[in-house]
Amino acid sequence: MNLLGIVAVSGKPGLWKALAQNKTGYILESLDALKTKMVANISTAKIAALNEITLFGLDEDIKLVDVFEKMKNSASVPDAKLDGKKLRDFFREVAPDHDEEKVYASDMKKVLNWYSIIKELPLFTEADPAASVAEEPVVAEEPVAVHGAVKPVAKKAPVKAAAKKAPEAENAPAKPNAKKPAAKKV
Numbered sequence: 001m002n003l004l005g006i007v008a009v010s011g012k013p014g015l016w017k018a019l020a021q022n023k024t025g026y027i028l029e030s031l032d033a034l035k036t037k038m039v040a041n042i043s044t045a046k047i048a049a050l051n052e053i054t055l056f057g058l059d060e061d062i063k064l065v066d067v068f069e070k071m072k073n074s075a076s077v078p079d080a081k082l083d084g085k086k087l088r089d090f091f092r093e094v095a096p097d098h099d100e101e102k103v104y105a106s107d108m109k110k111v112l113n114w115y116s117i118i119k120e121l122p123l124f125t126e127a128d129p130a131a132s133v134a135e136e137p138v139v140a141e142e143p144v145a146v147h148g149a150v151k152p153v154a155k156k157a158p159v160k161a162a163a164k165k166a167p168e169a170e171n172a173p174a175k176p177n178a179k180k181p182a183a184k185k186v
Contacts (some may be wrong), residue, residue, distance in 0.1 A: 005049075006018070006031070006050040006051075006118065007047050007048060007049055008047070008048050008053065009046065009047050010046035011046075015118065016030055016038075017031055019037075024039065024041055024042065025041040025045060026039070026040045026045075026047065027039055028040055031117050031118070032117070051064075055098050055111075056102040056103055057095075057097045057098055058098070059097060062097060062098060064111065067094050067095045068115055068118070070094040071094050071115050072119065074093065074094060077112065077115065077116075078090050078112070080108075080109040083105075084105035084108075087109065088100065088105070091103070
């Protein structure tokens with residue numbers, strides 16, 4: 001499963017595809033039908049690569065991509081609108097070692113919503129390349145956490161800019177360099 005370049009941004013519902021990186025942040029495109037584009041500022045946005053997010057486990061954390069793979073192979077995936085008991089039963093199948101005290105119903109609903117977004121994407125059905133040098137995971141300095149149950153593994157990973165930049169980045173006016181005032185002498 002090749003989910004490099006798909007990120008979750010705190011405060012922005014849904015999943016985003018990282019298109020490129022510029023001086024101030026990442027150029028993202030929503031994975032919904034609207035294909036909304038935005039620039040997520042590196043210093044303020046909390047971004048986590050989908051393939052780096054984990055669920056709390058009893059012994060060790062469970063990678064979200066492993067849960068997605070089990071969901072993909074599952075006979076039927078329940079709707080995210082079901083009650084917490086039915087969702088918990090399903091998660092006992094796809095993530096049997098998840099910590100039931102730390103993974104809340106809201107976390108399970110978010111995982112199911114994310115799965116419904118990516119299950120039809122070619123990125124989800126492709127096999128991972130053995131050594132992908134062109135793309136690396138996007139993770140900001142302050143990763144996304146959903147009620148403490150979904151968390152990233154890495155704190156920071158560089159991203160190489162795509163060869164073709166988005167039109168918003170090319171047409172953006174250049175900002176003048178800000179000068180700091182001289183320090184006062186006492």
